[in-house]
Amino acid sequence: MKTFFLSLIILFSTATISMAYDMKKIREDYIAAISNSEKADKLCSELTAIKNPDALILAYLGSAQAIKAKHAWNPVNKMSYLKQGFKTIDKAIAKDPNHLEVRFLRFSLQYYVPTFLGYSKNIDTDKDKIIDLLKKKEVASLKLDKxxxxxxxxxxxxSKKCDEQEIAILRKALA
Known part of the structure; x- marks a missing residue:
């Protein structure tokens, strides 16, 4: 009987962990959160609940926090969400500075945030890092869906942030 309950606990823990890291679902939920404030709130809650998140989970959490600014009507709340989101995504970059998707998430957020807010200071650094990662690594080693x-x-x-040489590198990554 004791073994049965222990097995159930292990099974439940394993199921919870695997659900927490279903990256396909997280990506889908993130896309939905862009246009739906309830989904943005739910995604933030789900990602916050993950214990010891890796860099990618942190990056999606930071991105979802920043997306909440889009849905907020109060300017103070908008700035608070942006600040929190970029702080979280910066932690993700610090945790894994060579993670392509993490860099891309920050790049894409910076692209959409008005530059006068001061959150676009790393856009060129991220662009350069993304290009560098795509140039140096085998695309298969990036473990990204095509x-x-x-x-x-x-x-x-x-984005019009890349010159012709960089665009050639980007296109080569797809070949």
Whole structure:
């Protein structure tokens, strides 16, 4: 009987951990949170509940926190959400500065935040790091779904932040 309960606890813990790191769902929820404040709140709660998050989870948490600024009507709350989000995503960068998706999340947020707010100071650094990672690493070693990589590359090209040489590197990553 004791073994049965221990097995149930281990099974439940394992299921909770694997659900907490379902990156496909987190990515889908993040996209939905961009246009839905309730989903942004829910995603923040779910990601905050994850114990000892890795850099990618922290980056999605910071991004979701910053996205909440889009949905807030009070300017003080907007700034608070942005500050909190960028603080969290900066922790993610510090934890794993060579993680492509983490860098991309910060780059994309900085792209959309007005520069006068002061949250776009790392946009060129992130762009350069993303280009460098795509240039130096085998794309297969990045462990990214091809669709995600394609979306990242297209966003980088569409951002108009890349010169022709960088665009060539981006396109080569898709080949």
């Amino acid at each position: 669709k995600i990589l394609k979306d990242m590359v297209n966003f980088m090209i569409d």
